[in-house]
Amino acid sequence: MTGGGAPRDFVTVARVHDLAPRTGRQVTVDGRWVALFSVNGEYHAIDAICLHRGGPLADGRLGENCIVTCPWHGWQFDVRTGVLVQDPAVGVTCHETRIVGDEIQVRLTD
Numbered sequence: 001m002t003g004g005g006a007p008r009d010f011v012t013v014a015r016v017h018d019l020a021p022r023t024g025r026q027v028t029v030d031g032r033w034v035a036l037f038s039v040n041g042e043y044h045a046i047d048a049i050c051l052h053r054g055g056p057l058a059d060g061r062l063g064e065n066c067i068v069t070c071p072w073h074g075w076q077f078d079v080r081t082g083v084l085v086q087d088p089a090v091g092v093t094c095h096e097t098r099i100v101g102d103e104i105q106v107r108l109t110d
């Protein structure tokens with residue numbers, strides 16, 4: 001169930017073999033664009049729209065230390081937390097992930 005203050009459900013967004021290591025993919029969860037990343041065998045999900053001008057974070061380069069660089073103007077976000085590297089006081093929302101069998105699932109945080 002979603003909305004109404006009820007806890008959201010996990011939603012299957014991909015299978016583990018769909019996402020090569022150190023790559024990102026934009027998925028939709030309950031109508032919201034989410035950027036899903038594969039890093040070191042773990043999966044991280046953050047809002048897909050860059051805080052600056054709305055660039056597609058899933059298309060960004062994923063560097064060391066789990067930092068993705070927005071392809072439009074270079075703002076950088078930690079995919080584990082959504083925090084903006086250049087100003088840690090702000091960031092994009094980070095969402096919960098889990099693996100069930102070979103399915104990657106995401107649950108929206110808000």
Ligand code: FES
Binds near residue numbers: 052053054055075
């Ligand atoms: S839109 Fe992402 S850095 Fe400008």
